[in-house]
Amino acid sequence: MIPARIFVLLGLIWASLGLAFRLRAAGCGSRDEYAPRVGSATRAIWYNLTVGLWPGRKESARRHPAEFAAGLLLHVGVLLTLAGVGLLLAWPVLAEGFLPAIRPVLPLSLTAGLALFLRRIFSRTLRAFSTPDDYLAILATCGLLAAGMLAAGAPCWQIVLLLYAGLVAIYFPLGKLRHAVFFFLARAEYGGRLGYRGVYPPQATETECSSDG
Amino acid sequence: MTDDLGHEACSSAASADRSGAIRAARAVLAQVARQPLAIHLEACVRCGLCGPSCLFYRTQPEPANLPGVKAAKVADLYRRYHTWLGRTLPRLIGAKSLTVEALDELADAAFGRCTGCGRCGLHCSVGLDVAGVIRVGRSVLAAAGAVPDGLRRVVDNQLQTGNQMAIPRDEFLSTAQWLSEELKQETGCDSAGIPVDQPGRRILYLVNPREVKFFPLSLLAAAGVFHAAGESWTLSSQIYDVTNYGFFAADDHATAELVGRILDQADRLKVQQIILSECGHGFHALRWEGPRQLRKPYPLPVRSILELLNEYLVRRTLRVDPSRNAQPVTLHDPCNLVRWGGIVEPQRRVLRRVVQHFVEMTPNRHDNFCCGGGGGLLSMSEYGDRRIAAGAIKAEQIRATGAKIVATPCHNCADQLLEISKHYKLGVEIRSVVELVYSALLAPGREG
Numbered sequence: 077m078i079p080a081r082i083f084v085l086l087g088l089i090w091a092s093l094g095l096a097f098r099l100r101a102a103g104c105g106s107r108d109e110y111a112p113r114v115g116s117a118t119r120a121i122w123y124n125l126t127v128g129l130w131p132g133r134k135e136s137a138r139r140h141p142a143e144f145a146a147g148l149l150l151h152v153g154v155l156l157t158l159a160g161v162g163l164l165l166a167w168p169v170l171a172e173g174f175l176p177a178i179r180p181v182l183p184l185s186l187t188a189g190l191a192l193f194l195r196r197i198f199s200r201t202l203r204a205f206s207t208p209d210d211y212l213a214i215l216a217t218c219g220l221l222a223a224g225m226l227a228a229g230a231p232c233w234q235i236v237l238l239l240y241a242g243l244v245a246i247y248f249p250l251g252k253l254r255h256a257v258f259f260f261l262a263r264a265e266y267g268g269r270l271g272y273r274g275v276y277p278p279q280a281t282e283t284e285c286s287s288d289g
Numbered sequence: 290m291t292d293d294l295g296h297e298a299c300s301s302a303a304s305a306d307r308s309g310a311i312r313a314a315r316a317v318l319a320q321v322a323r324q325p326l327a328i329h330l331e332a333c334v335r336c337g338l339c340g341p342s343c344l345f346y347r348t349q350p351e352p353a354n355l356p357g358v359k360a361a362k363v364a365d366l367y368r369r370y371h372t373w374l375g376r377t378l379p380r381l382i383g384a385k386s387l388t389v390e391a392l393d394e395l396a397d398a399a400f401g402r403c404t405g406c407g408r409c410g411l412h413c414s415v416g417l418d419v420a421g422v423i424r425v426g427r428s429v430l431a432a433a434g435a436v437p438d439g440l441r442r443v444v445d446n447q448l449q450t451g452n453q454m455a456i457p458r459d460e461f462l463s464t465a466q467w468l469s470e471e472l473k474q475e476t477g478c479d480s481a482g483i484p485v486d487q488p489g490r491r492i493l494y495l496v497n498p499r500e501v502k503f504f505p506l507s508l509l510a511a512a513g514v515f516h517a518a519g520e521s522w523t524l525s526s527q528i529y530d531v532t533n534y535g536f537f538a539a540d541d542h543a544t545a546e547l548v549g550r551i552l553d554q555a556d557r558l559k560v561q562q563i564i565l566s567e568c569g570h571g572f573h574a575l576r577w578e579g580p581r582q583l584r585k586p587y588p589l590p591v592r593s594i595l596e597l598l599n600e601y602l603v604r605r606t607l608r609v610d611p612s613r614n615a616q617p618v619t620l621h622d623p624c625n626l627v628r629w630g631g632i633v634e635p636q637r638r639v640l641r642r643v644v645q646h647f648v649e650m651t652p653n654r655h656d657n658f659c660c661g662g663g664g665g666l667l668s669m670s671e672y673g674d675r676r677i678a679a680g681a682i683k684a685e686q687i688r689a690t691g692a693k694i695v696a697t698p699c700h701n702c703a704d705q706l707l708e709i710s711k712h713y714k715l716g717v718e719i720r721s722v723v724e725l726v727y728s729a730l731l732a733p734g735r736e737g
Contacts, residue, residue, distance in 0.1 A: 102327035110580030112590075114631050124416060135412035136338035143338060147414070202337045204352035205361045207383030209374075210335055250374050251382065255415060258332035263416035265325050273577060274631035278655045 080238040081165055087245030094249025095257055107265070113272050120271020124263045127277070143195070146188040153185020154217055157224035161241045164227075164234055172231065179228040182221050189218040213252040220244055310433035311387050315370060317432045318387075321425050322371040329417045330367045330425065333360055339419065342412040344658050344679045345402050356409035356419045359398040363426035366391060392435050399426035400437050401672040404663035404679075406624035411655065427539030436538045439669040444534045444543050451550070452530040454498040462526060464501050468509050472516065476732065481516040483508070486558065487523040493560040494522050494594075495531035495551065495575075497568050497700040504700070510727035511566065511594065517732040518606045522564070525554040531565050532701075533574035537665030541582055548579035555589060562590040564597055567698035567721045569623030569663070572630045593626070595698055598726055599635040602642050609729040614644040618725065619692035621650065621683070621706060622657035623699035636698050636722050643729035644694075650686045658682045660697075662705025680709035687715055694718045696725055 131137040137144040156178040163171035193214045196202045223240040226233035248254060270276035321327055335357055340346040345354040352358050361383070368375035368384040375384035385391055405427075407420040430436055436444070447453040452461075462485065469482035484490065494515075500508040515522050528550045535543025555563055565572050576591050601607045620640060626632045633654050640647045650657065661679035666672055683706070687695055695710075695717050697703050706719045 098327075098331070101322060103323060103325055107325045108581065108584070110584065110586045111577050112586070128416075134414070135342050136336075136414045139341045140338050143336070144414075147336075199337065201340070201352045201355060201358075202335065205335055205337075205355070205358045205383075207335075208380065209382040212381075250372075252334060255332045255334050258328050259415050261328050262332045262418070265328060266410065266416055266418045266421075269418075270631075273629070275628060275633070275655055279633065 077168075077235055077238070080235050080242070083242040084161065084165060084238050084245065087242035087248075091245045091248040095254060098249070098254075099261070107269060109272055115271050115274030115276070117268040117271040120276035121264045121267045123271075123277035124267025125260065128263075128267070133278075143192070146191050149185050149188040150192065150217065150221075153182050153188070153221050153224070156181060156185075157220055157237075158241070160224060160227065161237060164238060171234070175224070175228040175234075179225065182225045182228060186218055186221040186225065189214060189221060193218065209251045212247075216244055216247060216253065307389055310392075310435070313432040313434075314366075314387050314392065314429045317425070317429045318367050318370055321367065321428075326418065326421055326425060327367075327371070329419075329422050330364045331372065332415055332417055333357060333364060333419075333422075334415055335361065336414050338414050339409045339412065342409040344404075344406070344408075344661060344682050345675065348678050348681045349675065353398065354402050356403075356413075356423075359403055359426075360417070360419050360422040362391075362395045362398045363422050363429070366395070366429065367425070387429075392430060392433055395426050396430050396435055396437065399423050399430060400440070400664070400666075400669060401675060404624070404659050404661065404666055406659035406663055407628050408624070408656070408658065411628070424539050428541065431538050431540040436540070437669045437671065439671070440534065440538050440665045443665070443668045444538050444540060447530065447532070447534050447547060448543060451528050452498040452501075453532050453534050454502050456498055456501055458526055461501055461529070464505060464508075465524065465526075468505055468512065472509060472512050475513065476516060478516070481512070483512045484523045485526050488558045489560075490521045490523040490558065491561045492520060492522040492564045492597075493555050493558055493562075494524055494529075494564050494566065495571070496524070496529055496566040497532055497571070498530050499700045499704070500566065501529075504703075507566075507700075507721050507724055510721070510724045513727045513730065513732070514598070514601070514607065514723055517730055518601045523558060523560070525558060528554045531568045531571035531575070533571055534665060534668070536570055536574035536578060537668075544574060544578060545582035548575060548582060551575065552587065560589070562592060565591065565593050567594060567700060567723065569625030569627075569630070569699035569701060572632065573625035576630060593630075593632050593635070593698070594723060595626075595632055595635040595639065598639045598723065602639060602726075607726070608731040609643050609726065610731050611643055611645045611729055613729045614694070614725050615646075616693040617646045617648055617691060618644040618694045618696055618720075619648045619650055619687060619690040620653070621660060621687075621695055621697040621699075621702055622654055623697060623702045624657070624659050624663055626698060627657065628655050632698075636696075639722055639726060640696060643726050644696075648690045648692050650690055658686060660702045660705040661709070662701055667701060667704055676705070677708065677712055680705060681713065684709050684713035684715055687717060688713075692717065694720055694725075696720050696722050698722045 160175045163174050196206055223237040227237035339356040343356045365383050365385040369379055369386055374382045403423045405420045409419045443453050446455040465483040465485050472481045533547045535547050572593050660683045661676050666676045703719050710717050
């Protein structure tokens with residue numbers, strides 16, 4: 077197990093350095109503003125990372141409930157599996173209890189992941205701009221969930237989960253998987269910019285009102 | 290023989306031109322790689338859920354109109370040169386080299402299928418500034434000299450003559466003169482008029498040349514309101530154009546040059562603030578992008594006339610009677626003013642005071658749909674059919690309100706709304722907000 081742990085740690089260092097390099101090049105996501113501020117960037121960032129994510133505020137989620145639910149389920153499974161990997165690295169004793177506990181969720185997450193993979197294959201629109209990296213990323217994620225399921229079922233598979241997680245970490249800063257970090261940065265940057273201008277957080281929309289003149 | 294741009298080399302001069310264009314385009318991508326926008330260029334997960342947020346995709350549902358596909362045309366070029374996999378295994382991530390063909394495809398996507406309205410970004414599952422990414426594509430094309438001719442001509446007009454319609458100074462002065470006479474007659478007051486090049490006034494007012502050339506009653510209305518409010522204002526005969534077509538073309542040099550000229554006029558005339566006529570992109574360009582382009586704050590405030598009108602009404606500087614605007618009025622929210630500019634409520638507060646029955650469109654405010662004429666699309670005749678088709682959503686929004694008048698604080702939107710009203714047989718009147726304020730005005734000579 078120790079060489080596997082070292083492999084994962086090296087993978088994590090690689091992933092962190094790769095992302096740090098990209099973010100440093102991109103000015104760490106901060107933008108120079110010279111126009112006078114109108115609204116609160118902080119409130120807007122908070123909005124965009126919380127309320128703004130929910131279907132009531134996000135048309136892409138509201139109009140695609142099945143895809144939204146599948147995406148949510150997939151990401152919950154991935155987060156739980158990564159938490160399991162973290163425990164295997166830091167507190168293996170806790171992992172012994174944690175991994176079996178998340179076992180019921182992982183097949184659902186894997187099913188959701190495979191459904192999204194199939195959607196990418198069969199949707200004409202998605203095929204029009206999907207790249208090999210898109211298929212690879214979803215398969216890599218499904219693989220992680222499968223490894224998590226195996227490790228949750230039998231401790232002898234934990235080494236496989238660790239080695240697989242190490243491989244995913246190496247791929248992480250290079251391909252589509254890095255959206256896991258860029259997601260938060262993009263929402264924060266865009267939200268902050270709109271908040272500075274007083275656009276975000278948005279006011280409730282009204283449908284009708286009469287003259288008060 | 291095929292050159293490195295993927296084209297037959299027909300002459301060494303043409304080849305050199307193309308090489309120069311590609312180099313300039315790559316320089317733009319290199320510049321973007323050092324900006325926060327690079328995060329947005331690398332974070333699209335190509336989920337394809339952005340379609341319903343885009344007026345082009347909703348009205349013409351083909352893959353090429355999907356915001357994600359349009360953004361990918363830019364991101365694929367960016368990743369080719371600025372990511373490790375793009376440099377080593379471009380096919381794995383779909384990275385593409387900058388070629389003349391790639392620029393042609395990009396022009397069709399960035400200029401012909403996107404108004405830069407930004408609605409897709411607000412609803413993006415990741416939260417990407419999709420319009421910002423597509424705008425990078427416009428910058429790449431501007432650097433490569435591949436801006437569509439119609440738009441390029443307007444930019445050139447503006448740079449060469451000081452206004453986008455190339456109106457001669459004499460014609461502008463003559464229009465201001467006869468409008469002044471008209472206003473004197475309407476108000477019965479000799480002090481009413483349109484002051485030009487008057488130094489030391491409080492406000493430098495910028496107008497859309499469309500007002501000077503085709504819709505002078507809009508300028509007359511603003512002048513009438515300023516007169517009723519006792520405002521101290523002036524126009525500049527040298528630079529009075531609120532629009533910035535350099536901004537539409539994503540030509541940063543032209544944008545900055547046009548902004549700089551306005552600031553020079555403000556300095557020459559020693560005014561205290563600049564007030565912008567109703568213009569969406571003019572506001573976006575001057576209020577928000579200008580300081581960033583010049584990399585310094587302005588020495589004076591730049592505000593929309595909507596904010597000023599709201600102040601007049603709140604302070605009761607103006608007396609109005611909403612029954613003078615008795616027909617139901619709805620409001621179109623210009624994307625550059627509202628979603629990008631943050632001017633959301635002033636126009637609503639004004640309309641509620643000056644019209645009898647105000648009906649909101651659904652959706653509205655930051656979530657409103659673009660009219661289809663934004664992003665300079667009106668100046669690019671080759672995309673006219675797509676523009677009118679994209680206007681179908683706005684037409685339905687308007688129809689659903691039952692309004693007889695559509696107020697829009699943007700002359701660009703007004704042109705598109707006039708066209709879609711005719712095309713979709715809406716039978717509505719298109720008015721600017723200041724025109725409705727002027728109609729409702731209770732001023733000496735206008736009562737009863």
